[in-house]
Amino acid sequence: MVNQRSSTGSVELVFSFHDERCFFVAVSERADCGLVAEGAVHREDGNMLEFFTVHGARPETVLHITDDLPSVRDARVVSEHPDTTLMEFVVTDPCFTATLADTGAVVREATAQRGHARIVADVSPNSDVRRVVNRFFDRYEDAELLSKRTLGRTIPALSNRAQNAHLTAELTDKQLRAVEIATREGYLTWPRESTATECAAKMDVSQPTFSQHLWTGLGKLLTAMFEPYEGTEMSVPNDIS
Structure with a gap:
């Protein structure tokens, strides 16, 4: 999960797109695998440190692929498990994160499977949903809006x-x-x-x-x-x- 925050009464948007300018989409396409975003940290040098769980590909395959991706400055394995690998990537282009953040939206989930990305974002009640959607479509011409719904106005106290x-x-x-x-x-x-x-x-x-x-x-x-x-x-x- 990229970000744990969400506001009551916010609007949930689910996008899909296929654009290899986003490194994790390129990796999922070329390695024929799946990636799930686990977190992202802004570095002092302006780059992003992003964590992804990789399903269905060996870490050395992913590392070899990222060597050829200009937006990835560094990549390494954090931990290996029987069916998955947690990896970190230092990237110069925050991709969809910056695109949505500019409009006030918060990315809640980001996954890629064999070249197809799925992004779940929350838009606060005070933000312009149409502007968020148009901004995303401007950046990714092949993007589709899969769903749009208003989230419940109550969040369990112990969630x-x-x-x-x-x-x-x-x-x-x-x-x-x-x-x-x-x-x-x-x-x-x-x-x-x-x-x-x-x-x-x-x-x-x-x-x-x-x-x-x-x-x-x-x-x-x-x-x-x-x-x-x-x-x-x-x-x-x-x-x-």
Whole structure:
């Protein structure tokens, strides 16, 4: 899932398109496989760090294909599983994400299967749905609007979406990026699967800066979860590397 946020009363739009300018569409076409977007992080250098689960293709095949895609600056395997592989890609063109973000829409799901992409986006009640659709069609000439529906006006209080919004409300964008990268890179597992220096490189910041964002962000998350006495803070370890 690309983004967990959604507004009550928003409009859900489902698009399909076939355009190999989007790297994940090209990969799914050339590797005859499926990709599911898991998350995206803005880097300090202006590029995007995007995570995808790959179904039906060997990771070395995907890596070979991305070597020939100009929008992909780097790619690597995060973790392998019996039937899927979680991979990360540093891309210069955020593709559909930027197209929709410019109109105020939020991408909720993004998948590609054998060259055909499917995008689910939420448009807030205050945004112009027609403008969102026209902007998408302008960018992707072969795009189709598969469905349009108004979402329910109530969200269960204990839904994952509501919980996530509550827990991350106090985090800055950089703190949230650091926590997400640390989680996906295996930095928070034991034994660690990556170092703070490697994670910092993903954010295009120094290691001390990454560590500061990470541990401050984790402190805010834990505070939101357990609600300790006011003024309690999580100290930043000096030996994190």
